[in-house]
Amino acid sequence: MTVAQVARAYTLDPDSGDSIKKIASSMADDMMSFYTGNEPGGTPGLLPQPYYWWEAGAMMGALVDYWYYTGDTKWNDITQQGLLFQVGPNNDYMPPNQTLTEGNDDQGFWGMAVMSAAEYNFDNPPADKPQWLALAQAVFNTQAARWDTEHCNGGLRWQIFTWNNGFDYKNSISQACFFNIAARLALYTNNQSYADWAVRTWDWMVDSKLLNLESWYIYDGGDIDDNCTKLTPYQWSYNAGGFLLGAAAMYNYTTGDTREMWRERVDGLLNGTKVFFTGNDSDIMTEVACEPVDLCDLDQQSFKAYLSRWMAATTKWAPWTFDRIKPLLRSSAVAAAAQCTGGDNGKMCGLKWTTDGKWDGSTGVGQQMAAMEVVLANMIQEVTAPVTNSTGGTSQGDPSAGGSDVGRTDPFSILDEMDPITTADKVGAYIVTVVLILSLLAGMIFMLLDETSDKTMREQFAGVIFAAPGHEIVDRVMVMKCVKPGVPDELHRMMILEVLTTQDEEVVQALAS
The missing domain is CATH 1.50.10.20 (Glycosyltransferase)
Structure with a gap:
């Protein structure tokens, strides 16, 4: 100081x-x-x-x-x-x-x-x-x-x-x-x-x-x-x-x-x-x-x-x-x-x-x-x-407020309030998820590739994937229990997207557990 x-x-x-x-x-x-x-x-x-x-x-x-x-x-x-x-x-x-x-x-x-x-x-x-x-x-x-x-x-x-x-x-x-x-x-x-x-x-x-x-x-x-x-x-x-x-x-x-x-x-x-x-x-x-x-x-x-x-x-x-x-x-x-x-x-x-x-x-x-x-x-x-x-408060109340929240x-x-999920929705969700993951990986990989290296692009690719910070999180998204008993498909989609947008390791562990 x-x-x-x-x-x-x-x-x-x-x-x-x-x-x-x-x-x-x-x-x-x-x-x-x-x-x-x-x-x-x-x-x-x-x-x-x-x-x-x-x-x-x-x-x-x-x-x-x-x-x-x-x-x-x-x-x-x-x-x-x-x-x-x-x-x-x-x-x-x-x-x-x-x-x-x-x-x-x-x-x-x-x-x-x-x-x-x-x-x-x-x-x-x-x-x-x-x-x-x-x-x-x-x-x-x-x-x-x-x-x-x-x-x-x-x-x-x-x-x-x-x-x-x-x-x-x-x-x-x-x-x-x-x-x-x-x-x-x-x-x-x-x-x-x-x-x-x-x-x-x-x-x-x-x-x-x-x-x-x-x-x-x-x-x-x-x-x-x-x-x-x-x-x-x-x-x-x-x-x-x-x-x-x-x-x-x-x-x-x-x-x-x-x-x-x-x-x-x-x-x-x-x-x-x-x-x-x-x-x-x-x-x-x-x-x-x-x-x-x-x-x-x-x-x-x-x-x-x-x-x-x-x-x-x-x-x-x-x-x-x-x-x-x-x-x-x-x-x-x-x-x-x-x-x-x-x-x-x-x-x-x-x-x-x-x-x-x-x-x-x-x-x-x-x-x-x-x-x-x-x-x-x-x-x-x-x-x-x-x-x-009774002493000057002006805020309006509603004694039944929140009652419609099932x-x-x-x-x-x-999740019942959401529109029914169709097969097309499910397929689209997985495609979007895969595209997002691949886009993230591709951007990260090409930023890290060394044009002057003697290694082949394939060798560099493997090195980048397993050395990149946060690759464990991406791995966990891919192997997460996507058929978790009792959890609706829509929630799985929400969970995966949450992982893709978070840096919080505790959140990731909670989602994958």
């Missing part, structure tokens, strides 16, 4: 709205430097590889937050475009091209983003487009239909579709997203049915011991093979944050003794977040399960963004928590901003905030989003409370 980079580090004044807005604006610019969805040839609402679909939804939620705190409309058009482009054919955030990666938690992050848009009165979509509230309701409806009482006595599976790794796992973040959306829908619409689902989710978390009411820790999940009795003990900050905000919404929704019960739960969950604050004064946010040992993966690098977001929002619905939450957000924001000295521009943010202003060498969407969210959170006392449909409970029936 150079002297020039150190000099460029942000000096945040957490008591100054101007300082917060200026720094958050710069952080947002750097976060969006990773986004190509608004560029020619890009897909709105998608981040480039290796980022997964869910994190793009989380980032759209961060941009809604950015507008909410700052009033700056710079990113509003891109945000609305991204949120609407990914809704899928049934307007429930189940786009068919994401079936190889989408889980309940992934869908939930998009649902929470549009829930925030409704609560903050973010610019409503055109009348002929799905509305924010209706989209959140669609996510809720499709997930409620997946509630699985046959295994572990309830809960949502991590994955929606059987072919995705983790289908037999029930993780806390899927429950957190569902609980969060249900509680906020109950408060926004004053509909008891949403509250009933929030209570059911809470009770299942407690009964399964994923939520420990003594420590108020939330553990990662459990496998249905052992009836969710052997828990994965990792604690992630976004689980705590998701349940904290949902509990605050339930406190606002309920009355009397029930309200006091939810107040106690808010306090308990807030006590449980202490594990995520370290440093000399135990007041700087840390992803404790991976950050101290340098093992945070791409997803986990963004988790602190959501705890920051939801802790701040909690103070609006549970105002007595402000005096406990604000000092933690304040010290974390100052530390986060101070270490943003990386990258070519000298102001990219890293993952670690407990480094006394030293950049840890990492950059990415998650790092930028987390730093921006915790900085913005220090303006929470300056912004208005989230609205409901794929919501049957992983394969999503």
Whole structure:
């Protein structure tokens, strides 16, 4: 790190709205430097590889937050475009091209983003487009239909579709997203049915011991093979944050003794977040399960963004928590901003905030989003409370949204909506696949052939094929189980084309397994 980079580090004044807005604006610019969805040839609402679909939804939620705190409309058009482009054919955030990666938690992050848009009165979509509230309701409806009482006595599976790794796992973040959306829908619409689902989710978390009411820790999940009795003990900050905000919404929704019960739960969950604050004064946010040992993966690098977001929002619905939450957000924001000295521009943010202003060498969407969210959170006392449909909310809802999505409970029936596949379709698909593969190979081969070599073209050809990076992926496409039992032909075609357009080895392994 150079002297020039150190000099460029942000000096945040957490008591100054101007300082917060200026720094958050710069952080947002750097976060969006990773986004190509608004560029020619890009897909709105998608981040480039290796980022997964869910994190793009989380980032759209961060941009809604950015507008909410700052009033700056710079990113509003891109945000609305991204949120609407990914809704899928049934307007429930189940786009068919994401079936190889989408889980309940992934869908939930998009649902929470549009829930925030409704609560903050973010610019409503055109009348002929799905509305924010209706989209959140669609996510809720499709997930409620997946509630699985046959295994572990309830809960949502991590994955929606059987072919995705983790289908037999029930993780806390899927429950957190569902609980969060249900509680906020109950408060926004004053509909008891949403509250009933929030209570059911809470009770299942407690009964399964994923939520420990003594420590108020939330553990990662459990496998249905052992009836969710052997828990994965990792604690992630976004689980705590998701349940904290949902509990605050339930406190606002309920009355009397029930309200006091939810107040106690808010306090308990807030006590449980202490594990995520370290440093000399135990007041700087840390992803404790991976950050101290340098093992945070791409997803986990963004988790602190959501705890920051939801802790701040909690103070609006549970105002007595402000005096406990604000000092933690304040010290974390100052530390986060101070270490943003990386990258070519000298102001990219890293993952670690407990480094006394030293950049840890990492950059990415998650790092930028987390730093921006915790900085913005220090303006929470300056912004208005989230609205409901009785306090100024303008987003239009649809209680039956998502109900026409036949794929919501049957992983394969999503293909039933497609036109019947004829023999000509099948032949054409295989021909196109072969042509694509041969075209790719031919282009690669002729680029690599050496005109001055003493070897024959045939010898060079063989050498290129088996030395070329990625040839294993092409081989796997050719030998993949194209008669995989239970998988429709149309899905095989989708799987093969997915391999041809991906660089992600994990995706390839998932397709070939």
